[in-house]
Amino acid sequence: MKRRSGSLQEFFASPMSLSIPLPDPPVRRVASAGRDSPRLRRLWLSDRPAVRAFFLRLDPETRASRFMAAVNDRMAASYAERATVMSGMVIGAFVDGELRAVGELRPFGSGQAGGRRAEVALTVERGFRRAGLGSMLLRRLAEAARNRGIAELRLRCLSHNVAMRRLVTGLGAELRLDDGESEGAIPLARATPLSLWREGIETALDFHLAVATLPLPPPLVRAA
Numbered sequence: 043m044k045r046r047s048g049s050l051q052e053f054f055a056s057p058m059s060l061s062i063p064l065p066d067p068p069v070r071r072v073a074s075a076g077r078d079s080p081r082l083r084r085l086w087l088s089d090r091p092a093v094r095a096f097f098l099r100l101d102p103e104t105r106a107s108r109f110m111a112a113v114n115d116r117m118a119a120s121y122a123e124r125a126t127v128m129s130g131m132v133i134g135a136f137v138d139g140e141l142r143a144v145g146e147l148r149p150f151g152s153g154q155a156g157g158r159r160a161e162v163a164l165t166v167e168r169g170f171r172r173a174g175l176g177s178m179l180l181r182r183l184a185e186a187a188r189n190r191g192i193a194e195l196r197l198r199c200l201s202h203n204v205a206m207r208r209l210v211t212g213l214g215a216e217l218r219l220d221d222g223e224s225e226g227a228i229p230l231a232r233a234t235p236l237s238l239w240r241e242g243i244e245t246a247l248d249f250h251l252a253v254a255t256l257p258l259p260p261p262l263v264r265a266a
């Protein structure tokens with residue numbers, strides 16, 4: 043699988059200083075042999091079976107990292123059922139046609155101040171990490187958020203979640219440690235005609251891709 047280039051900084055209002063020294067654990071790169079470039083697109087209600095299968099495939103540790111709590115199969119399935127219809131937006135990354143990573147943008151709080159903030163959650167399946175999927179999803183979600191007038195992206199993870207902390211601080215976000223959790227905020231740049239145009243094109247493409255992957259209806263049976 044090829045790693046896409048492109049700076050995330052483009053979306054963010056201003057770089058901030060790192061506040062936490064991070065460890066540097068050894069990590070294994072995802073093997074690229076035989077894998078197509080990932081396709082990112084918005085997930086719709088029609089993707090519910092793939093989203094359900096994705097969350098059910100996740101191991102307990104990944105689920106705990108994503109939801110910051112232990113999540114059994116029943117809870118994972120129930121969340122997946124609602125994920126694409128809850129407020130916000132869900133983007134999926136498909137590798138060789140299979141959903142392997144999910145990024146979620148959820149409105150944060152309520153009222154005028156709350157409406158300008160959104161929370162982001164990322165989940166990349168094991169075996170598909172360190173290939174840029176998390177960063178690509180964050181880039182797509184950041185663009186969608188800025189185009190909707192959101193001024194700040196919030197990210198939360200467990201404080202021992204080195205991968206997420208690194209990803210986020212690598213973008214210049216500041217992380218605050220609080221009672222076993224890390225919380226970060228990324229200020230977003232204002233929308234531009236280019237960012238709106240780019241999202242418009244991507245949305246049109248997303249729709250076509252989603253329709254193309256719908257199962258074909260059964261053939262009409264000729265009346266006797």
Ligand SMILES: CC(C)(COP(=O)(O)OP(=O)(O)OC[C@H]1O[C@@H](n2cnc3c(N)ncnc32)[C@H](O)[C@@H]1OP(=O)(O)O)[C@@H](O)C(=O)NCCC(=O)NCCS
Pocket residue numbers: 067069104107108109162163164165166167170171172173174175176177178198199200203204205206208209210212
């Ligand atoms: C956190 C997570 C989304 C990262 O996804 P990913 O696709 O592996 O991330 P990327 O490949 O885009 O990595 C971007 C950068 O983040 C950092 N990073 C990612 N994983 C890391 C790890 N295991 N250790 C150290 N740094 C890591 C690196 O700086 C990396 O850049 P590099 O590969 O050029 O060094 C993924 O590990 C995951 O799904 N974890 C379980 C769910 C979770 O914790 N979600 C966060 C809470 S919502």
